[in-house]
Amino acid sequence: MEGIKDPQSSYLSIKNLWKSFGSFTALKDVSLDIKEGEFVCFLGPSGCGKTTLLRAIAGLDLQTSGAVVQGGKDISNFPASERDYGIVFQSYALFPNLTIEKNIAFGLENTGRSKSEINERVSELLDLIGLPDQGPKYPAQLSGGQQQRIALARAIASGPGLLLLDEPLSALDAKVRVYLRHEIKTLQQKLGVTTIMVTHDQEEALSMADRIVVMNEGKVEQIGTPNEVYCKPETLFVADFIGEMTQFRGTISGKSLVKIGNTELNMVEHRFSQGREVSITIRPEDIIPLGS
Amino acid sequence: MNSANIDNIVARPKGLVKAKLSRDDIIMRGGMIVIALYLVMSLAFPLYSMFSKSFSTFKYDLSKFEVQVSDDTGQFPPTIVSLESLNGELEAIPNDELSTGSGGRLGVTMFFPDFSFRSPVMYRIRNVDNQGRFLVGSTLVTGTDWQELDSNTFRRVQLRPVRSTGLSNFINYFSTPALFKSIQNSIFISVISTIITVILAFWFAYALNRSCMRFKGFFRLIAMAPILVPSLLPGIALVYLFGAQGVIKGLLFGASIYGPIGIIIGSVFFTFPHAFLIISTALAISDARLYEAAISLKATPWKTFWTVTIPGARYGIISAAFVVFNLVITDFGLPKVIGGQFNVLAVDIYKQVIGQQNFEMGAVVSVVLIIPAILAFAIDRIVQSKQVALLTARSVPFHPKPNPRVDSAFTIYCGLVGLFIIGMLGICQFAALIKFWPYDLSLSLNNYQFDKMDGGGWGAYYNSIKMALLTALIGTCVIFFGAYLVEKSNGFKTGRAIFQMFAMLPMAIPGMVLGLAYIFFFNNPENPLHIVYGTMAILVICTVTHFYTVSHLTAVTALKQMDKEFESVSASLKQPTFKLFSRVTVPVCLPAILDIAIYLFVNAMTTVSAVVFLYSTKTSLASIAVLNMDDAGDIAPAAAMGMMIFYTNIFARIVHLIISKGILTRTQAWRASG
Structure with missing residues (x-):
């Protein structure tokens, strides 16, 4: 596989990934492509396999079978330390006994950089995340949101090709969360780094992602832009999981007609045959009450 | 599309990913x-050697050896005799005395009553098969070749035993009442010591955790002191207190301290800190909300104690009981010093090995001792895992309220326990400084001249x-x-x-x-x-x-x-x-x-x-010197050495405290700031 350039110029390709833990199958034939510079969210309920997929990409828990190709290189069986990515965990995993500066500099050491280069890079990163004066402090002296940004700075310090975020905002309170969504997104655009974020919060995914991968029970349900997954859900699960909706049983009664109870509604053109029983979902905002 | 469909459509690929290991x-x-x-x-190999030893028996198999004896001119007659038939005629050694240990040696001349090392008679000896072996001087001879030896060399021939595997050591053990009785003795002293220690430690821990008595820090320190001395030391203290010339031997009303009484008192002393620590931890995690509920339900303190306190601490109590049982049944030092004629398993091992050089029997007693020890250990582990589950529950810490009568009762109780512990240590230190107990009570440092003792x-x-x-x-x-x-x-x-x-x-x-x-x-x-x-x-x-x-x-x-x-x-x-x-x-x-x-x-x-x-x-x-000096009758120097261990451990504890508090505050600034 190595060396073969992907025809679709995708930066990261996941091919037929399976992962089992004993008799439990956490990932079932997952395939997807991520373009360079893209911000992709893995979205789904807890236990859907989104974190398992992220950890397989990171080489932390290897998939049972299937391939991961990053930058045209098959890294399927590479250990984490030989892959090219930075990662932020839900717990941030900041080293508690090292100062903020030392935390950020941790990955810059042993890379051929001189001490002054490292210091320069650390203060550049502290400026970038908007915490220029916090370098000498310890992690425990900072707020949750600040710690989160330090973890981000540490992850991007050496300029990895891929940034992985594992539920990075879920440990924060609601206000900080909304603020940091914007911060992370801006930072990602500024750096142009390909980013994957795992989240169970659909609002987070809809507001941050270029594309969303909706997952359920170890399978990919749909891959699309926020607009696509919201307005054109491909499965009932996606329609139900994202946004509010009401579900009805109906019967196809014409080329673009469906009958719910005794009411006949117009709908987009479909491929179902006359008289077929179908599920109809309607978003609340699509119902426009008309004055009598 | 449901998952069953997906699984059917996409065949699971066969090629499994095998991790490439990083450096x-x-x-x-x-x-x-x-x-x-x-x-x-x-651990594993030594234990295996011990188990295999316990199943090994060694016996002189006389049928494995053949001899020929020449006449006075050195001419050998054609007759070949096996040592077995020779022994059958002479009855030199009864059959049941042919058993021996792995190091056993048997001089061959005992089968020749008229043997003289000066005689011109020549001897030939050989092994019948590859199992037989004998020594000529210090050279081991195996194989079936004849060795021709003059009579002066022949007297230096020693037979070696043949090893066989089986249960005969165990049969031997269980048919020796003196040894078998030790099992009963060991269990007896362990059970009694466990009951006493757990009750004493429970109330001590209860007082420290659930009352507003004073001097809690002091009592906590005292309770931990026995951990710093070898288990031999309480034995020595008891000799001075209740022995033949003991200070307060009258309190025993004529009973001897040498035996179960001494072992039990000493065991309570040295196991107390272990039981106290475990029960104290269990009592410390109690949930105040349960007590508030009990009060609001108008339960009496007695009922609250049995329905809230004891169930909450039960895992701690059970765990403490098994830990104490294990410590007592496996302890060797204390029964060695104060046990007298009362035999227990741990001392039996020592006696078999050091006293009688019977390593196989020592191994058998070890196997017997392992069984209760492993059982107690296994039960303790199961109970402890349940205790952890209790710990993870979020509870509100309990804060005792002052109650002058109860608090002073607890102070007196803890004072008595403290007196017991300090008294045991104090008498050792006192005895160590006395010139010649009990006749010359003037102070001297003679007992510290360890170089003059064994x-x-x-x-x-x-x-x-x-x-x-x-x-x-x-x-x-x-x-x-x-x-x-x-x-x-x-x-x-x-x-x-x-x-x-x-x-x-x-x-x-x-x-x-x-x-x-x-x-x-x-x-x-x-x-x-x-x-x-x-x-x-x-x-x-x-x-x-x-x-x-x-x-x-x-x-x-x-x-x-x-x-x-x-x-x-x-x-x-x-x-x-x-x-x-x-x-x-x-x-x-x-x-x-x-x-x-x-x-x-x-x-x-x-x-x-x-x-x-x-x-x-x-x-x-x-610690070995304490044992050996006590064995040799130098009890005061043994006490002196035991107290040296105590002071060394106190010193080490203080150093540990200084390092923990001092250096850690510098290197762990991050912790305080959190």
Whole structure:
């Protein structure tokens, strides 16, 4: 596989990934492509396999079978330390006994950089995340949101090709969360780094992602832009999981007609045959009450 | 589309991904294998040797040897006789006396009543088959070739026994009433000591946790003091208090302290801190909301005690009971000093091995002793895992309210227990400073002239300190590193599970058994590790292994509190795990590491049971010196040496405290700021 350039110029390709833990199958034939510079969210309920997929990409828990190709290189069986990515965990995993500066500099050491280069890079990163004066402090002296940004700075310090975020905002309170969504997104655009974020919060995914991968029970349900997954859900699960909706049983009664109870509604053109029983979902905002 | 459909449509690919190991993975697995090998060498192999020894019997098989005797001119007649038929005619040795130990030797001339080493008669001797073997002088002869010897050489021929495997040692053991009685004795003293200790420790812990009595810190210190002395010391104290010339022997109304009474009182003394610590922990985690509920339901204090307090602490109480039972039944020092004619299992092992040189029977008693020890250990582990589950529940801490009558009653109670502990230590120190008990009570330092006594003198004391320091240093490194590898490495599940099992095993193995197993394994000349036998190294290895489990659990608990993603972050930053280990893991776990070090030091200073089989004249230890001086009748010097161990351990504790408080505040500034 190595060396073969992907025809679709995708930066990261996941091919037929399976992962089992004993008799439990956490990932079932997952395939997807991520373009360079893209911000992709893995979205789904807890236990859907989104974190398992992220950890397989990171080489932390290897998939049972299937391939991961990053930058045209098959890294399927590479250990984490030989892959090219930075990662932020839900717990941030900041080293508690090292100062903020030392935390950020941790990955810059042993890379051929001189001490002054490292210091320069650390203060550049502290400026970038908007915490220029916090370098000498310890992690425990900072707020949750600040710690989160330090973890981000540490992850991007050496300029990895891929940034992985594992539920990075879920440990924060609601206000900080909304603020940091914007911060992370801006930072990602500024750096142009390909980013994957795992989240169970659909609002987070809809507001941050270029594309969303909706997952359920170890399978990919749909891959699309926020607009696509919201307005054109491909499965009932996606329609139900994202946004509010009401579900009805109906019967196809014409080329673009469906009958719910005794009411006949117009709908987009479909491929179902006359008289077929179908599920109809309607978003609340699509119902426009008309004055009598 | 449901999942069943998907599974049908996409056939699962066959090509499984096999992980490519990183350098760190390889280093960590290598490290784990090295430490696992250490445990195999220092635990599994010795225990295996001991078990196989307990099933081995040695017997002179006379049918394996044939002899020919010449006439006075040196001409051999054609007759060949086997020693068996010779013995049948002469009845030189009754058949049931042909059993022996592995080192047994039998002079062959006893089968020739008119043998004279000056006679011109020549002898020929050979083994009938490959199993037979005999010594000519110091040369071992195997094989079936005839050896022709003159009578002067023939008298130096010694037969060697044949080894066979079977249960006959056990049959022999259980048909010897004197030995068999020890099982009953051991269980008796262990059960009685357990009941008394747990009750005393429960109320002591209850007073410290649930009342507003004064001097709590002081009593907590006193309660822990017995941990700092060898278990022999309370025995010596009891001799001075209740012995033939004891200060208050009248209190026994004529009963002898030498026997079960002495063992039980001494056992209560040395097991008290263990029971106190466990029960105290259990009482400390109680939930105040339950008491508030009891009050609001108008329950009487008595009823609240039985429905809230006891159930809440029951795992602690059960766990304490099994720990105490295990400590008493496996203890050797105390019954050795104060047991008199009352035989217990641990002392039987010693007597069989050191007294009678009957190693096989020592191994049999060891196997018998392992059974209750392992049972108690297993039950304790099960109970402890339930205790952990209680701990994780979120509870509101209980704050006792002052109650002058109850508080003063508890102060008196704790005062009495404290007096018992201080009294035992005090009488030892007093006796050590007395010129000649009980006739000349003037003070003198004569008893500190250890060099004039048996047991190793001051050299033994310095050896002990050296051994304890080495044990603390090497043990802490090995144990913490091992715990790190098993906790933090990736994959390799079976290997890690086996390692965990090895790490738990030492706690279930009594010290006497471990020591004896070391003799069998390390004193075998065919073992290349034989070179450590009789050195300081074997004492350190044995002590590290003996106290491995508790230290391992301390390390694992500390490591579990670390964020489990540190290793992942470090790998993603392409930094070697070793850097993370030295710059983050070790500094963060420093308090636990220091705890392990002091635990190993104190135990290395006080241990007797395992090392009693392993010391040599050059490596005698202070605790062994206490034992040997007491054995030789030098009881006052034994008390003096025991108190030297006590003061050394107090000193070590203070150093530990200074390091923990002092240096840690500097290196762990991050902790305070949190």
